[in-house]
Amino acid sequence: MDTGTNTEAAIARTLKKNNLSITESRKKILQLFLEQTGALAHGDIEKKAGEKFDRVTVYRTLQTFVEKGIIHTIPTADNSIRYALCKDACSDGHHHDHHVHFVCTNCKKTYCLDDVVTPEIKLPKDYTAEQVEVVVEGLCRDCR
Amino acid sequence: MDTGTNTEAAIARTLKKNNLSITESRKKILQLFLEQTGALAHGDIEKKAGEKFDRVTVYRTLQTFVEKGIIHTIPTADNSIRYALCKDACSDGHHHDHHVHFVCTNCKKTYCLDDVVTPEIKLPKDYTAEQVEVVVEGLCRDCR
DNA sequence: TTTGATTTTGCAACAATGTTGCTTTTTAAT
DNA sequence: ATTAAAAAGCAACATTGTTGCAAAATCAAA
Numbered sequence: 577m578d579t580g581t582n583t584e585a586a587i588a589r590t591l592k593k594n595n596l597s598i599t600e601s602r603k604k605i606l607q608l609f610l611e612q613t614g615a616l617a618h619g620d621i622e623k624k625a626g627e628k629f630d631r632v633t634v635y636r637t638l639q640t641f642v643e644k645g646i647i648h649t650i651p652t653a654d655n656s657i658r659y660a661l662c663k664d665a666c667s668d669g670h671h672h673d674h675h676v677h678f679v680c681t682n683c684k685k686t687y688c689l690d691d692v693v694t695p696e697i698k699l700p701k702d703y704t705a706e707q708v709e710v711v712v713e714g715l716c717r718d719c720r
Numbered sequence: 721m722d723t724g725t726n727t728e729a730a731i732a733r734t735l736k737k738n739n740l741s742i743t744e745s746r747k748k749i750l751q752l753f754l755e756q757t758g759a760l761a762h763g764d765i766e767k768k769a770g771e772k773f774d775r776v777t778v779y780r781t782l783q784t785f786v787e788k789g790i791i792h793t794i795p796t797a798d799n800s801i802r803y804a805l806c807k808d809a810c811s812d813g814h815h816h817d818h819h820v821h822f823v824c825t826n827c828k829k830t831y832c833l834d835d836v837v838t839p840e841i842k843l844p845k846d847y848t849a850e851q852v853e854v855v856v857e858g859l860c861r862d863c864r
Numbered sequence: 865t866t867t868g869a870t871t872t873t874g875c876a877a878c879a880a881t882g883t884t885g886c887t888t889t890t891t892a893a894t
Numbered sequence: 895a896t897t898a899a900a901a902a903g904c905a906a907c908a909t910t911g912t913t914g915c916a917a918a919a920t921c922a923a924a
Contacts (some may be wrong), residue, residue, distance in 0.1 A: 601872085703858060712841055717846035741901075776884090
């Protein structure tokens with residue numbers, strides 16, 4: 577049994593499912609996410625895959641993946657967008673990532689806590705909530 | 721009674737309280753925040769005050785204000801840090817902005833909901849929470 | 865399997881954003 | 895008024911993100 581082949585098959589399936597043609601850069605970048613526990617910033621991806629692909633390609637691939645609901649963005653206080661894989665429930669343009677994100681203040685890794693659901697927030701009368709983003713900062717498993 | 725003078729006095733007091741010398745750029749930028757309901761992105765500040773000050777001065781002033789706890793940053797999903805005034809409880813380096821932030825999906829304004837406290841989040845055992853950031857997206861007062 | 869339309873990539877040029885070192889100016893205390 | 899310390903301005907640079915277009919890869923058809 578060849579794990580490499582299986583992963584590659586899963587990647588191809590994901591791309592097909594989203595009506596995306598199967599290209600080297602998409603395969604490579606999607607694989608980076610699958611190999612990864614935490615989330616990835618654009619810079620990380622550029623470093624890891626960047627020798628092989630143009631910067632522009634990385635930007636466009638990430639954009640495409642977000643649009644298709646394959647990955648989602650995670651807001652952070654510093655100026656670096658982070659991306660993480662979506663669960664299957666996500667689809668074109670509409671994300672259902674109602675989970676909490678965790679950023680380690682020590683190692684700076686970002687995690688999706690898929691089992692921790694974002695709470696209801698009581699807003700002042702005049703505001704309507706569409707989506708709630710929760711980012712918790714602290715120490716992760718490995719850092720304490 | 722001259723409101724302008726009073727505001728200016730309040731600004732000077734804030735700067736003094738934080739051991740900052742009173743300069744034109746600091747006064748101007750602090751005034752922008754006081755005049756403002758919502759939060760300001762760096763770009764906004766540069767546009768509003770930028771004709772008078774160097775870009776670098778704006779960067780350094782914002783950085784100083786954050787360090788002193790006069791303003792705090794607000795995480796967003798797009799790549800633009802936003803800044804808003806801190807309540808008095810904030811001090812050097814340590815912020816106590818345990819309130820929810822609101823971003824209007826229509827007008828893109830960002831608000832501090834000072835009265836809405838961030839909830840407790842139950843994390844998996846292995847994680848330690850230090851700070852919880854909540855950003856709610858939706859429609860603000862003016863946009864619905 | 866080859867062909868051909870369509871999509872994606874890479875390149876180049878550019879725009880915007882953020883950073884650093886150094887000189888001049890401003891501030892505030894004497 | 896003098897002066898040491900702090901901040902602003904300037905220039906140059908680094909990083910990050912965007913756009914248009916030509917070349918290459920993908921995929922569906924014959």
